[in-house]
Amino acid sequence: MFDFAGRMLSEERAQHYIDEGYWTSDSFVDVLEKDAQDYPDFVHKDEERSLTYKEMWQEVEALAAELYARGIRKGDTVAMQLPNALDYVVAVFGIARIGAIGVSLQIDLGRQAILQSLQKSKAKAWIIADNFRGQPLYEMALDVQKELPNLDYVILQGTTAGAPSDILTFTQMRSSAKRLVADELAANRPGPLDAFLMVFTSGTTGSPKGVVHLHANYLWAARAYAKNFGYEAGDGVLDLAPICHQTGMLSGVMQTIASGARILLLERFSAIRVLKWIEKEKPAYLVGAPPHVIHLANASKLKDTDTSSVKFFIYAGAPVPSSVLERMQEASGIKVGGMFGWTEGFLATATNPSDPMDALANTIGFVIPGTEVRLVDEDGNDVEPGTPGEIWSRGPNFSAGYYENPEAAQRQWDKDGWFHSGDVLRQDETGRYRFIARADDIINRGGTKVDPKAVEDVISAHEAVENVVVVGAPDETLGQRTVACVILHEGAEPFTLAALRDFLGERGLAKFEFPDRLEFMTEFPMTHSGKIKKKDLREHFRREAEAQS
Template identity: 60%
Template sequence: MFDFEGRTLSLERAQAYLDQGVWTNESAVDLLKQSVDKYPDLVHKDETRSLTYRELWNEVETFAASLYELGIRRGDRVAIQLPNVLDYLVAVFGAARIGAVIVCQQIDLGRDAIVRSLEQSGAKIWILSENYRGQSLYEMALEVRESVPALERIVLQGEEAQPKGDTITFASLRDGSKKLPDDVLEANKAQPLDGYLMVFTSGTTGSPKGVVHLHASYIWALRAYAKNFGFQPGDTVLDIAPIYHQTGMLGVQMSIVTGCRIVLVDRFSARQVLQKVEAEKANFLVGAPPHVIHVANAPNLKSADTSSIKLFIYAGAPVPSAVLQRLQADGGFKVAAMFGWTEGLVVVATRPDDTLEIISSTIGSQIPGVEIKLMDEDGNEIAETGVEGEMWARGPNFSAGYFRNKVAAERQYDADGWFHSGDLLRKNANGRYSFVARVDDVINRGGTKIDPKGVEDVIAEHPSVQMIAVVAAPHDTLGQQIAACAVLKEDAPAFTLPELRDFLGERGLAKFQFPDLLHLVPELPMTNTGKIRKVALRDWLANGAEGLPTN
């Protein structure tokens, strides 16, 4: 079993899953090969190229051989920081083919977060896009490498990528017809209890946590979710969610486990998505709440032929019921919701036969096989319906723990393996759940979780700032946006929101962490013990930022 400090899954529990047949003796690579053998000519597409299952497998084999030649072996970590391209799948399955653990990195991470994730994961190779949204990442990559001595090689991906210095191009590792000898493949073959994906999430604490998913747990989850939503061999899945987010990763891998074809969208446009639905006869869309909202507001929604669509699956944050109603009435879309966390993927979801009323008012029912309970503040299980409580969960879909982060593991999990989510929910009489709120102050900006403390720490470095609080403010499309409330030092010059963003960018903060709003206030509301009353600030912003609450 892939072992590490911070592992929360006991060997006894893992072995019981295997002995009981809950987990199967397979790896994710085995599932890909099964679909390759059954549907070799089914075509996948991204925005620039296409691959059949057979061609995808050939590139996976060649890429695995190339990684092996670079010294990668079973258990080593390979970091991937790519947009929605077919090369992402080649990299994931090529690394997994020789038992490596894939470290998933958000494409727009700031430099400091990249360094921390590479250091903590111990990645030997870092695969990244040479150019993202017109901006070269090469110089930043060199800076990162100087900060991470253990990083051995940098691989640049992209149609225009050229070898620079001692970097390697992705195409040079992918193209050709190499295949490792059978004995080498067997020696490095991923086992069910080996690490598969390592996904870094800041969660509620501000410090990155490397969530480790095993092959066995991920496979169980993929099959359970694909069954829940009714995926069928030959279906076309249009994935508009970033693959580096688990919504997107689940979308493409549910497709592979079922034998579907994948169409990837990297640059989102609601109009173009509807055009792709028509052209590709897409059966499923997988996206985030902002995607759902923008498609619902698209001017060509009523005229588009969406008759092929079975479900528009989303996860990340609630979507207003009016949007779901408009999407179904004007576009004929039926929407499905997934609810969960990076640690346990999806624990609750709606079903294809759920009514619009159910989809609009709940996040669905418990996934069969997953254990869930709602707990009150004293740690007692809530038996009554309609009473809100913190959701605890465990099951065969859960990760093995936090890589090299025992403190976070002990804080988030208890001795019996229950994950304490920090989310407040209610259960109705029909067994369906409704999301209430976060217990903590994490900002959920369109499905991307932003820890306020990480932003506050950098803003606090500004020479004019005396006190700072970063909180969520309501937003019609994203659900929440980032609001910075700052108290200036006496006689210090004021600054504008653009100036603040420039300041944060110079200090390595990622753009998705930049505040959307800036309020310069005379004071912040405080408790008697000297803590900032963030609840009061959120209420103030929700009510139009008038009449700042006092101490």
């Protein structure tokens, strides 16, 4: 098994997953190779080009040979900083073909976080787009390379005006006629317990942590979740989420490949463009983040679009108000279901297309079979069903740990392998789970705990509200007061706090849950993956309170 400081997966637990049949003897590379044999003519598309499974495998073989020729071997790391494109998929599997480890970097990551990630991962090569949203990435990469003596190659994806003719380009490498011979492939072929992908997390809020996913845990997760959602060979999966994040990579790419389905990648999101892709490509699944769900549900042309091919819209990242999910289904017939989990372990729970509307709109579904879950109190004792508790989890879905970061790994996992998430959930009478909040998001108003999602769900039903976030702000008397941050629909008239409270009261919200303050905003601070940065909003109100004191 791939070993490193910060590995929390024990040899005994890995053997248990093998003995029990959770982990199989194949790697993800084996799965893609078999797809190319079984479904050679199924077509994948991005906004620039299309590839059949057979053509994708040929490009993977070419890239692997080119990387090998430059000294990349099994266990080496190769960084990838790319947009939603088929090149990204080719890069992941071309690197894995020779047992190397793809290091997934967020496309819009800041320079310092990039430098830290490359240093920590010990990357020998870096495949990077020429630019992103007008920002020159390749020029930045050449500058960063000067500080990284172990980084031998910067490989350009795309074209850069004025670049020298002898630069190493991804297009040339994936189009190469080179192929590895049998003994070279055999010596570097990955096994199930070898590392597949390293995904850096928390690069914008702290020191980046490299999550190490093995072929075994990634492949088990992709197969289990594809089964949960009903993926079938040939299904089109239209991915709106960035594949440098795990919602997009897992559900948009890996579950798709694990099923022999077709990858459809959208890089530049707009609701109108999504609707056009749906009509043209007839996808069976959409994959996205909360903003994608909200914008599509509010699209004026949604009712006029033929969305009959879509079985399910899968999203993750944060809860979407139930009224938005209901509006989507009423307008288009598209069912929307949520996944809940973490970069470190993929999913703990998920809904599925057969769930009733109430479950889709208000829960995050059942625990994925094979995954263990506990809800615990502050002392680590299991709570009764119906009582909120922090979710701990372990299972064959989990990564091996944080690369060369034992301190962070030991804070997150305990000695028995339980991952301590910091997320508060409640199990309802049906056995499904309901997300309450991050532990930090719970509002303590004068000793009474306020669940922000419960308040957000009711406010979102207001006809003038496009999106809402409820956070706690410092208060000398109560400790925290509740602030409702609202984005209005275009053209909607603002309303008063008193009117909002009347609205909430009419819908049965308790008075202690009423917001103490109402703030209208034009946008919320967002991560690249589509999560609202509640921490930034809380910090804004904290600084405001300090300035007034």
